[in-house]
C-alpha cells in the first residue's frame with residue numbers, strides 16, 4: 001500500500017502528515033507494509049528540507065522530519081500510489097487537473113475523509129506558532145483514523 005500526501009510547497013503540511021503517519025504506522029507494527037511520501041503542487045522548494053518552524057513543532061511532539069526533501073507531484077504519482085490526499089481544496093483542484101484518466105490512485109481531501117468538521121488543513125506558512133500547532137492537531141487525529149482504515153485494507 002502506498003500513500004502520498006500533497007500540499008502546495010511540500011515544506012509544511014504534507015511533510016508533517018508524512019512524518020506523523022510513518023510514526024503511527026511504526027507504533028502499529030505496519031511500517032513495512034505501507035509506503036508513505038509527500039509532494040507539493042508547486043516546485044519552488046524542491047530538494048529542500050521541511051520549513052524550520054514545521055520541523056521544530058513536529059520535533060516537540062516526537063516526529064523527526066529532518067531527512068525529508070521536498071518533491072514536485074507528477075501525473076505518474078497517480079499510478080505509483082493507491083491513496084493521494086490533498087491538504088486543502090486548492091491542492092485538490094490542482095491534483096484533479098493533473099490526474100490521468102487511467103490513474104489507479106484514490107484522490108481525496110485528507111480531512112473530508114477523516115475529520116468530519118474542518119475540511120481543510122490551513123496553510124501555516126504565513127502564520128505564527130499557533131498555525132503549526134493546529135496543523136499537527138488536525139493531522140494527528142486524521143492519521144489515527146487513517147491507520148485504522150489501512151489496517152482494514154492490508
Ligand code: 4NP
Nearest residue numbers: 007008009010011012013125
Ligand atoms: P505547505 O506551505 O503547502 O504546507 O508546504 C507552504 C509552503 C511554502 C509556500 C506556501 C505554502 N510558499 O509560498 O512558498
